[in-house]
Amino acid sequence: xxxxxxxxxxxxxxxxxxxxxxxxxxxxxxxxxxxxxxxxxxxxxxxxxxxxxxxxxxxxxxxxxxxxxxxxxxxxxxxxxxxxxxxxxxxxxxxxxxxxxxxxxxxxxxxxxxxxxxxxxxxxxxxxxxxxxxxxxxxxxxxxxxxxxxxxxxxxxxx
Amino acid sequence: xxxxxxxxxxxxxxxxxxxxxxxxxxxxxxxxxxxxxxxxxxxxxxxxxxxxxxxxxxxxxxxxxxxxxxxxxxxxxxxxxxxxxxxxxxxxxxxxxxxxxxxxxxxxxxxxxxxxxxxxxxxxxxxxxxxxxxxxxxxxxxxxxxxxxxxxxxxxxxxxxxxxxxxxxxxxxxxxxxxxxxxxxxxxxxxxxxxxxxxxxxxxxxxxxxxxxxxxxxxxxxxxxxxxxxxxxxxxxxxxxxxxxxxxxxxxxxxxxxxxxxxxxxxxxxxxxxxxxxxxxxxxxxxxxxxxxxxxxxxxxxxxxxxxxxxxxxxxxxxxxxxxxxxxxxxxxxxxxxxxxxxxxxxxxxxxxxxxxxxxxxxxxxxxxxxxxxxxxxxxxxxxxxxxxxxxxxxxxxxxxxxxxxxxxxxxxxxxxxxxxxxxxxxxxxxxxxxxxxxxxxxxxxxxxxxxxxxxxxxxxxxxxxxxxxxxxxxxxxxxxxxxxxxxxxxxxxxxxxxxxxxxxxxxxxxxxxxxxxxxxxxxxxxxxxxxxxxxxxxxxxxxxxxxxxxxxxxxxxxxxxxxxxxxxxxxxxxxxxxxxxxxxxxxxxxxxxxxxxxxxxxxxxxxxxxxxxxx
Numbered sequence: 001x002x003x004x005x006x007x008x009x010x011x012x013x014x015x016x017x018x019x020x021x022x023x024x025x026x027x028x029x030x031x032x033x034x035x036x037x038x039x040x041x042x043x044x045x046x047x048x049x050x051x052x053x054x055x056x057x058x059x060x061x062x063x064x065x066x067x068x069x070x071x072x073x074x075x076x077x078x079x080x081x082x083x084x085x086x087x088x089x090x091x092x093x094x095x096x097x098x099x100x101x102x103x104x105x106x107x108x109x110x111x112x113x114x115x116x117x118x119x120x121x122x123x124x125x126x127x128x129x130x131x132x133x134x135x136x137x138x139x140x141x142x143x144x145x146x147x148x149x150x151x152x153x154x155x156x157x158x159x
Numbered sequence: 160x161x162x163x164x165x166x167x168x169x170x171x172x173x174x175x176x177x178x179x180x181x182x183x184x185x186x187x188x189x190x191x192x193x194x195x196x197x198x199x200x201x202x203x204x205x206x207x208x209x210x211x212x213x214x215x216x217x218x219x220x221x222x223x224x225x226x227x228x229x230x231x232x233x234x235x236x237x238x239x240x241x242x243x244x245x246x247x248x249x250x251x252x253x254x255x256x257x258x259x260x261x262x263x264x265x266x267x268x269x270x271x272x273x274x275x276x277x278x279x280x281x282x283x284x285x286x287x288x289x290x291x292x293x294x295x296x297x298x299x300x301x302x303x304x305x306x307x308x309x310x311x312x313x314x315x316x317x318x319x320x321x322x323x324x325x326x327x328x329x330x331x332x333x334x335x336x337x338x339x340x341x342x343x344x345x346x347x348x349x350x351x352x353x354x355x356x357x358x359x360x361x362x363x364x365x366x367x368x369x370x371x372x373x374x375x376x377x378x379x380x381x382x383x384x385x386x387x388x389x390x391x392x393x394x395x396x397x398x399x400x401x402x403x404x405x406x407x408x409x410x411x412x413x414x415x416x417x418x419x420x421x422x423x424x425x426x427x428x429x430x431x432x433x434x435x436x437x438x439x440x441x442x443x444x445x446x447x448x449x450x451x452x453x454x455x456x457x458x459x460x461x462x463x464x465x466x467x468x469x470x471x472x473x474x475x476x477x478x479x480x481x482x483x484x485x486x487x488x489x490x491x492x493x494x495x496x497x498x499x500x501x502x503x504x505x506x507x508x509x510x511x512x513x514x515x516x517x518x519x520x521x522x523x524x525x526x527x528x529x530x531x532x533x534x535x536x537x538x539x540x541x542x543x544x545x546x547x548x549x550x551x552x553x554x555x556x557x558x559x560x561x562x563x564x565x566x567x568x569x570x571x572x573x574x575x576x577x578x579x580x581x582x583x584x585x586x587x588x589x590x591x592x593x594x595x596x597x598x599x600x601x602x603x604x605x606x607x608x609x610x611x612x613x614x615x616x617x618x619x620x621x622x623x624x625x626x627x628x629x630x631x632x633x634x635x636x637x638x639x640x641x642x643x644x645x646x647x648x649x650x651x652x653x654x655x656x657x658x659x660x661x662x663x664x665x666x667x668x669x670x671x672x673x674x675x676x677x678x679x680x681x682x683x684x685x686x687x688x689x690x691x692x693x694x695x696x697x698x699x700x701x702x703x704x705x706x707x708x709x710x711x712x713x714x715x716x717x718x719x720x721x722x723x724x725x726x727x728x729x730x731x732x733x734x735x736x737x738x739x740x741x742x743x744x745x746x747x748x749x750x751x752x753x754x755x756x757x758x759x760x761x762x763x764x765x766x767x768x769x770x771x772x773x774x775x
Contacts, residue, residue, distance in 0.1 A: 013399075013461035015454035016255070020228045028374075029366035030227055031262040033315070043338060046450035046465040046484030106366070126228070128385065128459035 002077045002137040011131035014048035021126035036113045037123045053100035053113040064095035078115040161223040161688045163368040172272030176287035191222035194665035194705035196238035206715035210242035211353040217270040222667020226261030231669035233258045233456025241345040243330045244597040244621040246713045250347045253455030254340030259317040262363025279358040292357035299517045300335040307360045320358035321348045322518030327568035329576035331524035339486025339516040372690025380683040391675035398462040403490035404434030414737025415607025419501045420530040424734040428503025443469045474510040474559045488512045494602035495526025507555035511562040518566040527599035531579040540586045546571045596621035605744040606734045608633045610649040612744035616723045619709035627657035650753040658702035704773040720763025
């Protein structure tokens with residue numbers, strides 16, 4: 001079964017544990033500039049929103065890459081950057097409509113979320129509030145569906 | 160080890176920025192942040208220096224756990240000689256700024272001298288530059304942060320700045336980072352202003368600056384400690400839901416909520432300004448004051464309040480810039496702006512709190528100073544004509560106007576901006592300043608909580624709740640329940656709290672973790688983070704060393720044991736209502752014992768044996 005990262009901004013407090021976990025998982029540093037997941041603050045609205053690659057099926061980045069350095073991991077569905085092949089041309093960063101693949105000047109390569117190569121992604125594991133979870137890819141709407149189901153009163157006795 | 164082992168020294172007089180190695184020997188003795196910055200201040204400055212003089216230094220310091228995944232590991236402190244007190248000032252803050260300092264590769268930034276013209280420091284990893292801040296001078300903290308990010312086209316910069324309060328020499332001006340987190344107390348912002356330093360903007364992208372000595376052990380300990388926070392009723396439920404405002408009704412019922420400049424000890428309007436009230440839909444617009452909770456960097460508690468005001472409220476009716484979400488009142492602010500002035504208009508408190516964040520000044524001292532002014536007005540000593548309007552108890556209009564005037568540095572706001580000690584002394588009633596060593600009380604009455612009375616009298620930065628939070632044992636039963644009205648056993652418990660707090664601060668984590676964490680939880684993370692032998696005994700001794708170093712600094716600055724006292728109102732005027740009715744603060748019963756357990760002389764001076772034992 002394929003899984004997806006699911007973000008629930010209503011639960012995000014902006015603690016950035018996810019960013020630290022991502023940076024540490026991939027680069028053994030707490031420095032969050034190396035994280036592939038980002039939490040954005042919309043301060044005027046009092047909202048914090050975590051955001052990363054959604055792993056498009058027809059991924060713009062993958063198709064744009066001239067050296068086939070972005071490949072599909074069939075096990076996880078992740079579109080992964082093969083650093084050995086990446087030439088740092090940045091065309092993928094232009095192609096991605098969501099901005100979730102980015103160039104890293106220090107390495108001369110691009111980086112993006114790879115779902116931590118299977119298992120639970122580090123960001124989801126580190127989130128203290130359940131704002132980031134790793135769930136059945138076919139049922140990311142299940143929680144919301146259940147919430148609405150609960151509001152549908154089909155018990156005749158209650159009418 | 161999680162020190163970066165590097166500090167930045169900025170000489171504002173010469174306009175130079177120079178990196179240098181951290182003194183690791185001192186780091187092992189004082190850990191980081193509060194303790195280590197104090198050590199640098201003690202070694203490098205004359206304790207008799209005037210706080211706003213060029214010879215004073217201003218130190219921004221992180222701890223070894225700052226910028227790590229240890230819960231709440233995002234804190235930094237600002238250490239200097241405080242203008243409000245003439246004593247050591249150490250004010251710490253959360254938000255994201257502290258971690259960014261570590262990412263850039265620095266444990267500490269020492270500012271010395273005074274710039275001729277307004278400047279700000281732009282620090283990007285190894286590149287440190289002092290830049291002209293003429294266009295920022297006169298701007299608020301919020302404007303300054305936005306303008307700096309815009310100028311450098313980098314929204315990921317983290318900015319700590321002073322607002323107009325710090326520029327104008329408000330003696331309780333703070334330093335604000337990330338819009339609404341602040342090194343708020345003791346006037347550290349006034350020192351920054353005196354140095355013509357408007358802001359510090361940091362972007363850190365280094366990946367090799369620091370790392371835990373034993374990563375596996377560290378992550379294991381961090382995960383276990385996070386589970387303790389999540390499972391605890393206060394840190395797992397109370398604080399996320401209500402913030403520190405969970406205390407308003409509790410402390411009022413205990414009979415320890417100072418009201419109207421400590422004339423009373425319970426506030427009839429407490430519920431209206433409580434954490435519960437912040438969640439209730441308002442009558443006016445049907446929406447609650449509280450929008451959501453927020454976390455600082457790495458914090459798994461998330462006690463921060465984000466509020467939206469009622470757009471129709473008189474304070475903001477014609478000011479759309481205050482209609483969006485911003486930092487809401489926490490307990491201390493709600494108490495000071497509310498109960499201390501007899502004001503029960505939650506929206507007015509929220510607005511005054513927004514102004515404190517916007518222009519960088521401490522809502523505790525603001526509220527208590529306005530409360531003192533209201534009493535002087537009631538006594539006929541302050542006249543309506545000199546203020547321009549009446550200062551009746553409970554007047555939300557007066558609160559709002561005085562907050563605005565203090566922010567702008569105009570009219571009677573200039574007087575309020577000097578704090579209650581200067582205010583009350585200038586009207587011939589120094590006894591009405593509810594302060595110790597010049598710093599005003601926070602939100603617990605020493606007549607109701609005897610341990611807090613002792614804490615206020617002995618705190619090294621003047622009256623303070625976050626140096627030894629005796630509310631924990633006296634009200635919350637953490638780690639054990641103590642009778643709040645009793646004096647027995649308070650001295651040794653306070654010493655333990657003060658020493659542990661010094662460790663928590665020096666590590667770079669948040670004091671609020673100690674509602675759930677004990678010494679062993681904290682030790683379990685410091686050990687693998689730093690490597691070597693970091694036993695709990697060593698850490699507690701380190702905490703005691705920090706406390707005594709601060710004490711020694713204050714004594715050298717000219718303070719004496721005579722300053723370890725309370726205003727006559729707390730010592731002589733019995734509480735009028737509630738469970739503590741008839742009580743006064745029985746400081747005389749506790750202070751000699753406190754000196755004894757600290758290993759100090761009867762005059763409050765560390766004995767040669769104590770100095771030797773602590774390796775001072």
